Amino acid sequence: MGAASRGYGPQGFAEDIDVSRETLDKLTLYADELAKWQRAKNLVANSTIEDRWRRHFLDSAQLDSLIRQHFSAPIKILDIGSGAGFPGLVLSLMGLGSVELVESNGRKCVFMNQIARQTGAQAKAVNERIEKLTPRPVDVVTSRACAKVEQLLIWAEPFLAPASEMWLLKGEGVEEELTQARASWNMEIERFKSRSSPDGVILRLSAIKKK
Numbered sequence: 272m273g274a275a276s277r278g279y280g281p282q283g284f285a286e287d288i289d290v291s292r293e294t295l296d297k298l299t300l301y302a303d304e305l306a307k308w309q310r311a312k313n314l315v316a317n318s319t320i321e322d323r324w325r326r327h328f329l330d331s332a333q334l335d336s337l338i339r340q341h342f343s344a345p346i347k348i349l350d351i352g353s354g355a356g357f358p359g360l361v362l363s364l365m366g367l368g369s370v371e372l373v374e375s376n377g378r379k380c381v382f383m384n385q386i387a388r389q390t391g392a393q394a395k396a397v398n399e400r401i402e403k404l405t406p407r408p409v410d411v412v413t414s415r416a417c418a419k420v421e422q423l424l425i426w427a428e429p430f431l432a433p434a435s436e437m438w439l440l441k442g443e444g445v446e447e448e449l450t451q452a453r454a455s456w457n458m459e460i461e462r463f464k465s466r467s468s469p470d471g472v473i474l475r476l477s478a479i480k481k482k
Contacts, residue, residue, distance in 0.1 A: 279324050279325040279329075281295060281298070281299050281302070281324060283324065283325075284298070284324050284325075284329055284332070287329060287466065288329065288333070288335075294364060294365060294366070297390040297391075298361070298364055300389060300390060301328075301364070301386050302323055302324060302328060304386060305320070305323060305355060305382075306323070312378050312379075312382065314378075314379055315327065315354065315355050325467050326467065327357050327361075328361060329466060329467040330357065330358070330415070330465070330467040330468065331357045331358030331359075331360075331361035331415070331440075332358075332361050332362075332365060333465065333473070334362060334438055334440070334473065335362055335365045337438070337463060338362075338367060338411060338438060341475075342410055342411065342436075344366060344368055345366070345367065345369060345393070346367060346368035346410035346411055347368055347371075347408075347409040347410050347411075348362060348363075348369070348370040348371070348409060348410065348412070349371050349373065349411070349412045349413070349427070350371065350372050350412075350413045350414065351401050351414040351423060351426055352374065352401075352414055352415075352416075353372035353373060354374065354379055354415075354416075354417075355379055356372060356383045356386060356394075356396075357415055358413050359371075359372045359394065360383055360387065360392060363387075363392040363393050363394035364390055364394075368410070368411075370392075370393065370394040371395055371397060372394055372395065372396040373397050373399065373400075373401050373404065374396055374397070375398065375399065377398050379396075380396040380397070383396035384396045402426065404429075404430075406429030406430060407430065408431070408432035408435065409431075409435060410432075410434075410435060410436070411435065411437070412427040412430060412431070412437045412438070413437070413438050413439070414437075414439050414440070415439070415440035416440065419448045419451070419452075420445070420448040420449055420451070420474070421451050421452040421456070423437065424437070424452055424455075424456050424458075424476075424479065431479055435479070436476060437475075437477075437479065438473065438474070438476075439473070439474040439476070440471065440473060441471070441473075441474055442468070442471055442472065443470050449474075455482055456479065456480070456482060457478070457479070457481075457482055458477065458478060459476070459477045460474065460475070461474070461477075462475075463475070
């Protein structure tokens, strides 16, 4: 797979993820701006910026086809702890739906909203803690590298309708997190192997209900 090679960029991404030329151009603008802003704003880990197409864009984009197997776009997405827009802003640019990007770091919100304006993404960054948002139902809650599963369930609960799902990008330790979460929550769990990291796991949580 191209993602495993050194120097992975927009061409490798396009080989791995089926997107239109227009979408790839928007993602390329996003990736270029991320590199520019990173020098002064430290939006992502410095160790990942050179490999951003794999570590951030492929990692986020792989959710699109999986979620579309269960929902018809466009859907409403709540992205918790969006950071520099991953995965929520990428999913919006891929046409999955409208995304609310919840991030407590102000400079990261400024960055995400600028990218949304430049690309026409159906996304809005909200500079707030998730606990302070007005509850309302969404179709999907996403999150990446933000908190443990149990904490994400607590944060997401006010936004979950009976048919809502959570799609989480996780790494090592995910099984321990799920064991902890099951002590307080009933849910159906489906796991998918990450296409961007050998240690990565994608979780699909559905039929979520607090015990």
